[in-house]
Amino acid sequence: MFVLRRLGGALPTLFAVSLLVFFFVDLIPGDPAQILAGPTASNEEIESIRKFLGLNEPLLTRYGHFIRGIWDPAAATSFRTHRPVVVELAERLPNTLIVSIGGLAIGVLVGTLAGIVSAMRPGGAADAAITVLTLAGISMPIYWLGLLCIWLFAVNLGWLPAAGASTPAHFVLPILVIATRPAAMFSRLVAASLTEAMGKDYLDTARAKGLSETRVVLAHALRNSLIAAVSVAGVQFGGMLGGSVVTETVFGIPGVGRLLVDAVSRADYPVIQYAILMFAVFFVLINLVTDLLTQWLDPRTREQERPA
Amino acid sequence: MRSLRHSSTVAALVAGLSLAAVQAFAQPAGVLRVAVGADPATFDPAFNDLPVGNAVDLAVLEGLYRLDPQNNVQKSLATDSSFSPDGKVFTVKIKPGRTFSNGDPLNAEAVAASFNRMLDEKTGSIYRGLYASLGTIKAVGEDTVEFHLAEPNGHILMLLANTAASIVNVKALKEMGAEYGRKPVGSGPYMVERFVGGEGFRLVPNPKYAGDYPATLKAIDFSVVPEDGSRMALMETGAADIVERVPPESIDAINALKSAKVVTPPSMFSVNMEMVLRGPLADAKVRKALNLAIDRDGIAKGVLGGLGTPSVGMVGPGTQDELRKTFPLLQFDPEGAKKLLAEAGYKPGQLALSFTCPTGRYIKDVQVCQALAGSLGNVGIKATPLVVDRGTWTKVVGMEPAQRTDNMGMVGRATAGMDYTLYRLFFTGVGANRTGYSNPRVDGLLKEGRAATDPAKQKEIYGEIQEIVWKDQPFLFLWYQTQAIGVANRVQGFAVQPNETLVFDKVTLK
Numbered sequence: 062m063f064v065l066r067r068l069g070g071a072l073p074t075l076f077a078v079s080l081l082v083f084f085f086v087d088l089i090p091g092d093p094a095q096i097l098a099g100p101t102a103s104n105e106e107i108e109s110i111r112k113f114l115g116l117n118e119p120l121l122t123r124y125g126h127f128i129r130g131i132w133d134p135a136a137a138t139s140f141r142t143h144r145p146v147v148v149e150l151a152e153r154l155p156n157t158l159i160v161s162i163g164g165l166a167i168g169v170l171v172g173t174l175a176g177i178v179s180a181m182r183p184g185g186a187a188d189a190a191i192t193v194l195t196l197a198g199i200s201m202p203i204y205w206l207g208l209l210c211i212w213l214f215a216v217n218l219g220w221l222p223a224a225g226a227s228t229p230a231h232f233v234l235p236i237l238v239i240a241t242r243p244a245a246m247f248s249r250l251v252a253a254s255l256t257e258a259m260g261k262d263y264l265d266t267a268r269a270k271g272l273s274e275t276r277v278v279l280a281h282a283l284r285n286s287l288i289a290a291v292s293v294a295g296v297q298f299g300g301m302l303g304g305s306v307v308t309e310t311v312f313g314i315p316g317v318g319r320l321l322v323d324a325v326s327r328a329d330y331p332v333i334q335y336a337i338l339m340f341a342v343f344f345v346l347i348n349l350v351t352d353l354l355t356q357w358l359d360p361r362t363r364e365q366e367r368p369a
Numbered sequence: 370m371r372s373l374r375h376s377s378t379v380a381a382l383v384a385g386l387s388l389a390a391v392q393a394f395a396q397p398a399g400v401l402r403v404a405v406g407a408d409p410a411t412f413d414p415a416f417n418d419l420p421v422g423n424a425v426d427l428a429v430l431e432g433l434y435r436l437d438p439q440n441n442v443q444k445s446l447a448t449d450s451s452f453s454p455d456g457k458v459f460t461v462k463i464k465p466g467r468t469f470s471n472g473d474p475l476n477a478e479a480v481a482a483s484f485n486r487m488l489d490e491k492t493g494s495i496y497r498g499l500y501a502s503l504g505t506i507k508a509v510g511e512d513t514v515e516f517h518l519a520e521p522n523g524h525i526l527m528l529l530a531n532t533a534a535s536i537v538n539v540k541a542l543k544e545m546g547a548e549y550g551r552k553p554v555g556s557g558p559y560m561v562e563r564f565v566g567g568e569g570f571r572l573v574p575n576p577k578y579a580g581d582y583p584a585t586l587k588a589i590d591f592s593v594v595p596e597d598g599s600r601m602a603l604m605e606t607g608a609a610d611i612v613e614r615v616p617p618e619s620i621d622a623i624n625a626l627k628s629a630k631v632v633t634p635p636s637m638f639s640v641n642m643e644m645v646l647r648g649p650l651a652d653a654k655v656r657k658a659l660n661l662a663i664d665r666d667g668i669a670k671g672v673l674g675g676l677g678t679p680s681v682g683m684v685g686p687g688t689q690d691e692l693r694k695t696f697p698l699l700q701f702d703p704e705g706a707k708k709l710l711a712e713a714g715y716k717p718g719q720l721a722l723s724f725t726c727p728t729g730r731y732i733k734d735v736q737v738c739q740a741l742a743g744s745l746g747n748v749g750i751k752a753t754p755l756v757v758d759r760g761t762w763t764k765v766v767g768m769e770p771a772q773r774t775d776n777m778g779m780v781g782r783a784t785a786g787m788d789y790t791l792y793r794l795f796f797t798g799v800g801a802n803r804t805g806y807s808n809p810r811v812d813g814l815l816k817e818g819r820a821a822t823d824p825a826k827q828k829e830i831y832g833e834i835q836e837i838v839w840k841d842q843p844f845l846f847l848w849y850q851t852q853a854i855g856v857a858n859r860v861q862g863f864a865v866q867p868n869e870t871l872v873f874d875k876v877t878l879k
Contacts (some may be wrong), residue, residue: 095767097495099418099795100780103800106498107767113493142410143547152566211602223602224594225402226568239768313594315567323408323567326759 064349071345078341082334084129087120093140093328114140127334139332146335150317156226157316160308161301163232164239169294171240172247177278180255191248198245206275207238207311209366224313235312239305243297250293250303254286289357295351299344399587401860401876404600404609408567408593411550413542414535415487415494420869421591421613423532428572428589428873430535430555431580433461433480433514434526438864438872439638440687442530444578446475446556452822458523461514461529469538470560477508482539484516496533499789503528523822527689527786532870558584559873567592582874587860589873604629604855610878611860611871615853617674617732629857633676636852637867638782639685640677640731642724642741642845643766645773647807649713649720656842658709662748663741664701669848672736677848683789683838683851684732685783687867690827692787694835699846706748717749724777725755727762731781732850738779741845770805778803778846783868787831788819795838806843 094111095102102110111117115126118311130137134145142149175195177187214224214234225231259282267277306318317336324332409422417426427435433447449462484506487494504519516525528534537862551564558580559572571591574584576701592609594600601619603609607628615623620631644650644659665679681695710720722745726738738754745752755775757765766778784790792815793801795808811834818830854871856863862875 089760091763092757092767094764095415096760097418098498099495100763100766101782101784101789101801102495103498105800106495107800109490109497110493110495113490139410141416142550143416144550147564187794206619208596208598211599216602216605219606222608223606224596224599225592227592311596311599313563313568313592313596313599315593319408319567319595323410328760 067349067352068345071349072176074345075338075341079128080124082337082341083124084120085171086330086333086337089325089328089330091328092116093330096328097140111285127331127352130331130335131338137331140329141324141332146331149320149332150336150339153315153317153320156314157302157305157309157318159232159297160235160239160314160316161305163236164301165243165294165298167236167240168243168297169247169290172244173251173290174197176251176255177283178339179252180259181274181278183256188252191252195245195248198241201241203238203242203307204311206241207235207308210234210238211281211311221312224311226312226314231312233312235308237312238312239301239308243294243301246293247290247327248295251283251286254289255282258282258286278286284358288355291358292351295347299347302340302343379849386583396759399878401589401611401873401878402609402747403588403589403591403611404594404603404613405510405591405872406593406595406597406600406614408595409570410566412553413550414533414537414553415492415496416550418495423866423868423870424700424872425561425570425591426532426535426553426555427557427870428559429553429557429561429575430532430537431475431557432464432529432532432535434530434534436530436866436868436870438866440690440867442526447529450526451555456523456820456822457518459516459517459518459525460509463512463514465512467556467579468577469541469554469556470577471538471541471554472577473538473540473554475509475536475538475556477514479538480507480514480536481506483536484534484535486539486542487533499785500528500534521820521822522788523818523820523827524786524788527788531785533785542712556580558582558588559589562588567593575731585875586873587875601855604857607857609855610857611863612855613871615855617676617853620674620853621630623855628859632854632856632863632865633851634854634865635686635867636783636850636869637685637687638731638781638783638850638869639680639683639688639848640779640850641680641683642777642847643780643804644843644845645770645775645803646843647770648776649715649722650776652711652713653841654713655715655720656845658706658713658748658835659745659750659845660699660842661701661702661706661709662750663744663845664696665846665848666701668740670738672733672740673851674733675852676732676851678851679848680846682835683794683844683846684787684835685867688784688790689787691824692831694832696836696839703744703748711751715749718751720749721751721753722776723753723755723774724779725757725762725765725775726779727759728756730762731761731779733823734779737847766803768803770803779847781850787827789829791815791834791838792819795834795843804843806841808837808841811837 094107098107098110126136134147137146139146139149175191179191182188211223214221221234222231264277264281305316306322309316309319321336335365405421406421409419411417412422412425414426431445434442434443437443446463447461447465451460469475486492488497488639498678502519502522507515509515538554542549552561558575558578560575562571562573564570572589597616600612604623615631623629623631647704649655669677669679679698681698684693727734735756742752742754746799766780785856793799795806795811797807814830814834821827852869859879861877864872
């Protein structure tokens with residue numbers, strides 16, 4: 062019921078996004094017909110292409126056409142390839158999801174482990190090392206780190222391929238690179254909330270029952286510390302989808318991010334509009350999943366059954 | 370025990386990854402691996418606008434004519450051609466018995482259908498305007514095609530030799546729809562076997578090919594890698610045999626490899642600042658002063674890293690060289706420029722000009738614009754470079770001169786032939802004349818040149834047009850781009866056309 066209500070509540074948001082996406086994309090500088098026709102085209106040629114693309118229709122008619130394209134693939138085709146946008150997106154999405162989900166999973170795992178180590182021995186050598194690495198992880202631009210990894214692991218060591226997406230090995234470097242930021246953030250977040258939880262009374266009760274310190278941390282303190290982390294993970298995942306373009310460009314991965322940037326540079330309106338709308342749907346879903354996970358971890362946040 | 374199991378898992382994982390990596394680097398004999406920088410969304414010649422798309426169209430499709438690596442027109446499907454006495458009908462005989470890769474006959478009817486499809490407004494081709502003079506195309510029997518021209522055109526061979534005029538299989542196209550753009554059915558030596566959007570594509574030999582350039586390779590594997598550094602890494606690791614667009618800063622690193630070298634064939638891309646001929650730039654003295662104020666050699670060497678040659682004529686090399694005229698290099702003469710500005714009535718600091726520059730469209734475009742602003746500043750002109758994104762740049766340089774608020778815009782031109790290049794830029798009032806240039810003598814010559822079919826007459830006419838334009842200086846002439854392509858030593862017989870099309874006709878691997 063909660064899920065349905067939340068999804069219903071998202072509809073006005075998505076409608077607003079569709080309006081914004083459609084009208085803002087229309088404001089992007091440059092005329093798609095002119096870009097397609099090239100710099101030597103005459104006004105007549107540009108006008109003919111504009112007519113072919115339907116760009117001379119009134120704005121509202123075009124918006125109606127855009128909305129129709131959500132369920133009718135034939136009404137939503139790329140200006141450049143004339144293929145349905147849904148096909149273009151479906152071809153690219155798996156690569157973006159592999160890198161984003163893989164990066165987030167590794168980031169969460171490494172970050173949580175590093176956070177636990179830091180919290181259990183605050184001020185120790187491991188804590189200091191993790192702090193330095195965390196700082197480096199947060200500060201390094203993904204673009205630069207990506208090129209650095211290609212230089213080290215592909216060019217000098219020859220362990221992994223430099224660019225492409227044809228084998229699983231091609232995904233190792235991009236996933237590791239994209240995992241650095243969530244790993245760094247999680248290690249700080251988990252360390253801070255664990256340190257705070259360690260002083261709480263209920264942990265003393267657990268210790269008094271004779272449980273080992275590791276058990277106390279993993280079974281009791283960590284679950285509470287993860288509540289904040291889950292919300293951050295949701296936001297991080299959304300950011301990774303949006304920021305996938307950098308990783309995809311550096312590592313030559315054909316994903317939605319690169320498709321979107323190519324579309325912007327060529328003013329391929331339908332591809333830009335539907336890709337952004339798709340990201341908006343993802344954001345809504347990620348928020349929903351984050352809320353459900355938070356409720357599972359913290360029963361106090363669950364909704365009360367309302368009387369009929 | 371647990372740690373042993375753990376170690377084994379890790380070892381297996383590492384071994385698996387290494388194996389995958391080794392497989393990725395394996396060099397199967399006869400497979401050429403090419404890394405390109407731009408993503409060819411379509412190979413449909415009616416819509417493709419990228420050199421990599423031209424390269425695929427040249428290998429997969431055939432035209433009536435084709436260009437050799439020096440941009441000379443050669444016969445391909447055509448055996449013979451002639452104009453009617455009034456110059457209004459152009460007749461081409463084609464080779465009999467040819468077929469597309471799917472077995473469909475490639476006869477006169479198929480050729481006519483291919484051209485008529487491109488010229489149909491409903492197709493929405495970006496080349497309809499370029500080919501509008503072809504008029505209506507009719508098949509006469511099995512092997513004769515007639516072009517009933519919309520206007521006499523003595524440059525028709527150049528148009529027909531362009532890959533945009535490649536013959537597509539209209540029947541297959543109707544069945545496949547937009548997917549035809551990814552796997553075009555042609556009659557060329559290769560076929561597209563695989564196309565993964567944004568990642569790459571593979572060409573394999575067409576068993577039904579019967580022309581003069583049979584496939585020499587088992588396969589050509591293209592991968593799309595937009596980031597320069599990553600593309601160069603493929604060359605350095607030996608994962609690619611040919612890499613497109615080597616940036617100036619990577620040339621030394623590639624040349625230092627034992628396995629590869631950078632080749633730098635000329636490009637017909639002529640990059641200039643196109644002036645808006647009103648206000649101060651309506652004065653020929655000011656235009657001349659601007660051209661004297663620029664150190665073209667310094668820009669070519671210092672900013673472009675050698676990937677540019679100072680302009681010696683409006684038209685770039687390879688644009689019908691038989692009709693091209695070049696002139697002595699415009700000297701770098703800041704004192705002369707100052708003198709001319711004074712004669713035109715501008716004291717130092719009085720003349721302010723702005724110019725629009727794209728970001729990342731041409732080699733080091735932003736840096737060149739900064740250098741130009743400095744050079745113009747040296748002669749007392751307040752120069753403001755307006756560096757904008759590609760969309761804005763396209764919009765600004767495509768505006769009517771009367772709507773422009775800037776004074777110049779950086780534009781590179783590489784077009785199909787002399788007539789197309791000059792007529793569109795310099796004929797009074799045509800849609801693509803964005804400078805507002807108007808010279809009655811040039812107008813007359815351009816009309817005459819378009820209709821002329823005699824090569825000697827064409828040479829004379831276009832020589833005079835180029836001379837007048839060079840003297841009038843409606844552009845701040847800059848440079849011709851130089852291509853830089855990394856090629857592994859094992860690749861033999863590789864060539865590149867001046868329009869940046871990679872040619873695989875005779876490529877073999879050692």
